[in-house]
Amino acid sequence: MKILVIAEHRGGKFKKGALECIAQATRLGGEVVALVIGGPDAKAGAASLGKQGAARVLAATADWLERFNGDAYARIAADVVKAEKPDAVLLAATLDGKDVAPRLAAHLDVGYAPDCTKVEAEGGRLKLVRPLYAGKAYATVKLNSSPQLVSIRPNSYPLLEQEKGDAAVSDVALSISAADVRSKVVEVEAAKTEKADLSEAEIIVSGGRGLKGPENFPLLEEFAKEIGATVGASRAVVDAGWRPHGDQVGQTGKTVAPNLYFAIGISGAIQHLAGMSTSKVIVAVNKDADAPIFKVASYGIVGDLFEVVPKMTEEVRKLKKG
Amino acid sequence: MRIVVCLKPVPDTAARIKVHKDGTRVDPEGVKFVLGPYDARTIAKAIELRGAAGGGNEVVAISAGAASGEAEAKKRIKDALALGADRGVFIADPTPENRDPLATAKALAAAIKGLDGFDLVFCGRQAVDDQALSVGPMLATLLGVPCVTDAVGMEVQGSTARVRRAAEGRTEVVEVQLPAVITGQRDLADEQYPKLKEILAAGKKPIADFKFDWPATPAYHVVSLSPPPEPIAGKIVGKGPEAVPELFKLLQSEAKVLTF
Ligand SMILES: Cc1cc2nc3c(=O)[nH]c(=O)nc-3n(C[C@H](O)[C@H](O)[C@H](O)COP(=O)(O)OP(=O)(O)OC[C@H]3O[C@@H](n4cnc5c(N)ncnc54)[C@H](O)[C@@H]3O)c2cc1C
Ligand SMILES: Nc1ncnc2c1ncn2[C@@H]1O[C@H](COP(=O)(O)O)[C@@H](O)[C@H]1O
Numbered sequence: 001m002k003i004l005v006i007a008e009h010r011g012g013k014f015k016k017g018a019l020e021c022i023a024q025a026t027r028l029g030g031e032v033v034a035l036v037i038g039g040p041d042a043k044a045g046a047a048s049l050g051k052q053g054a055a056r057v058l059a060a061t062a063d064w065l066e067r068f069n070g071d072a073y074a075r076i077a078a079d080v081v082k083a084e085k086p087d088a089v090l091l092a093a094t095l096d097g098k099d100v101a102p103r104l105a106a107h108l109d110v111g112y113a114p115d116c117t118k119v120e121a122e123g124g125r126l127k128l129v130r131p132l133y134a135g136k137a138y139a140t141v142k143l144n145s146s147p148q149l150v151s152i153r154p155n156s157y158p159l160l161e162q163e164k165g166d167a168a169v170s171d172v173a174l175s176i177s178a179a180d181v182r183s184k185v186v187e188v189e190a191a192k193t194e195k196a197d198l199s200e201a202e203i204i205v206s207g208g209r210g211l212k213g214p215e216n217f218p219l220l221e222e223f224a225k226e227i228g229a230t231v232g233a234s235r236a237v238v239d240a241g242w243r244p245h246g247d248q249v250g251q252t253g254k255t256v257a258p259n260l261y262f263a264i265g266i267s268g269a270i271q272h273l274a275g276m277s278t279s280k281v282i283v284a285v286n287k288d289a290d291a292p293i294f295k296v297a298s299y300g301i302v303g304d305l306f307e308v309v310p311k312m313t314e315e316v317r318k319l320k321k322g
Numbered sequence: 323m324r325i326v327v328c329l330k331p332v333p334d335t336a337a338r339i340k341v342h343k344d345g346t347r348v349d350p351e352g353v354k355f356v357l358g359p360y361d362a363r364t365i366a367k368a369i370e371l372r373g374a375a376g377g378g379n380e381v382v383a384i385s386a387g388a389a390s391g392e393a394e395a396k397k398r399i400k401d402a403l404a405l406g407a408d409r410g411v412f413i414a415d416p417t418p419e420n421r422d423p424l425a426t427a428k429a430l431a432a433a434i435k436g437l438d439g440f441d442l443v444f445c446g447r448q449a450v451d452d453q454a455l456s457v458g459p460m461l462a463t464l465l466g467v468p469c470v471t472d473a474v475g476m477e478v479q480g481s482t483a484r485v486r487r488a489a490e491g492r493t494e495v496v497e498v499q500l501p502a503v504i505t506g507q508r509d510l511a512d513e514q515y516p517k518l519k520e521i522l523a524a525g526k527k528p529i530a531d532f533k534f535d536w537p538a539t540p541a542y543h544v545v546s547l548s549p550p551p552e553p554i555a556g557k558i559v560g561k562g563p564e565a566v567p568e569l570f571k572l573l574q575s576e577a578k579v580l581t582f
């Protein structure tokens with residue numbers, strides 16, 4: 001099977017989800033080619049994609065591609081797919097990935113399986129699993145077209161245990177120019193944090209209404225900083241204006257699958273569970289022993305978060321000192 | 323200005339989901355269908371942008387087939403009409419469950435091309451059942467117009483829309499030429515609730531049928547649907563701050579999720 005992976009990056013730094021796609025493509029066997037689209041800085045680290053098994057890297061770069069543009073990126077990817085003729089195209093199911101992939105599917109007139117948590121080979125084709133209905137059902141999916149276009153939920157697959165060598169990088173001639181782009185980003189309000197994006201974070205510490213008010217979130221932030229986590233929130237907290245909309249985890253917020261998810265003062269409403277129930281390990285802290293969050297939690301502490309969280313911060317500090 | 327809103331009936335987010343005995347789809351029995359939370363907001367935004375109806379200003383609500391069939395899709399179009407949309411277009415899908423977003427986008431594109439031009443098409447960012455986040459960008463590509471996803475705010479001036487897009491870790495301000503497809507995030511507008519008078523008036527607004535030749539073999543197909551895996555039985559580590567050291571011991575040695 002020949003697999004093309006569209007490798008997402010931010011200013012030349014590759015997304016973990018992209019590396020995971022290349023690693024899984026390598027495990028599926030066959031030739032793995034990576035495609036990098038972006039500004040000139042995207043090329044700098046591109047050779048390193050070989051470490052996860054890419055045999056070659058194609059770089060489609062230009063100054064005007066520095067800022068993400070789903071329209072342009074999809075058209076460029078479509079041309080590369082037509083030239084390379086892979087059996088499958090993979091990319092990370094990040095917000096940008098989810099913006100590009102359906103456009104690419106329409107350009108190529110192929111089926112697209114979004115946000116898959118399992119991508120395996122079966123009889124020369126891909127067998128895909130994706131959560132539907134906010135995780136209340138799991139579908140096994142097949143695509144009847146070629147190439148098979150799939151986005152993979154970040155944190156679904158590990159990186160290769162044994163890294164390989166660097167790959168050769170070659171330029172792709174662009175078939176479109178800046179003038180062809182019909183939407184233009186005129187301003188970017190960058191998020192304030194340097195933290196990992198919620199959808200890619202390995203550890204998430206989410207707070208709910210149990211925190212009582214926005215003034216108490218520094219308690220969580222301190223713990224998150226100590227353990228190396230990104231802070232998330234329940235919708236109740238976002239609706240109350242305590243936290244920005246982008247922090248919301250759940251059916252109408254972000255879908256996350258970190259290694260470790262802390263639900264602090266969150267009741268565990270079905271719409272919240274929808275966004276985090278595929279996390280590998282869930283820890284719940286809630287003063288109500290009957291809170292539904294304990295039904296999905298791997299580990300629970302029944303207690304007042306205002307006593308438990310400071311103790312957790314202290315414990316992490318202690319453990320890190322060794 | 324002609325604004326199209328695409329609607330899909332979806333199960334209430336609190337609905338209990340059971341797999342149908344045929345093993346490939348959800349059993350619609352006992353499931354309450356509603357207007358998706360995003361679709362509800364795009365309708366509100368469309369009505370706001372249209373201003374007063376008439377003089378070429380109209381909002382057209384379109385729904386293709388959908389999960390529980392014709393009745394639910396028509397009810398959702400009626401919801402939009404009650405919220406102020408001017409007319410509806412219904413596309414019947416013969417399959418029991420409409421689940422290939424590309425086929426759906428093709429049907430919607432054909433129906434929209436049948437209108438006498440359009441300025442804006444709204445889709446929700448995602449349908450809460452198949453969570454494909456696909457129909458909007460696919461539709462734009464098929465119509466040959468630009469698309470901005472995840473809009474949290476927008477204004478229109480002449481033939482340009484200025485859209486705030488919630489991207490990962492950043493908010494972008496995107497300028498786009500109309501006609502365009504916009505997919506709406508929850509913040510795009512406040513949800514509106516129709517008054518009884520408007521619900522009654524909606525009954526008199528027209529819903530046209532649009533015939534579409536659906537592809538025989540969908541490019542995307544569900545082999546089987548199963549309930550989610552049972553969560554591993556969790557345990558209560560203890561009560562209060564005294565339980566914290568034990569919790570971290572377990573995270574380190576049993577769950578092995580800490581790197582320190
Ligand atoms: C269409 C729709 C979509 C939705 N989408 C989402 C979504 O995407 N994400 C989402 O999160 N929700 C979503 N919701 C809302 C959801 O139903 C819940 O209302 C919400 O998740 C509740 O948030 P919460 O757990 O923070 O608050 P609550 O339910 O009020 O829970 C607070 C919890 O904190 C505990 N607590 C209080 N004080 C303390 C203390 N001192 N120490 C320890 N524990 C304490 C309480 O015991 C309680 O369990 C949606 C709802 C609808 C209808
Ligand atoms: N069958 C349909 N009929 C009309 N609009 C649809 C249909 N399916 C999806 N849409 C639109 O596309 C959005 C995203 O759906 P999806 O791509 O399935 O997540 C929905 O919020 C609707 O606006």
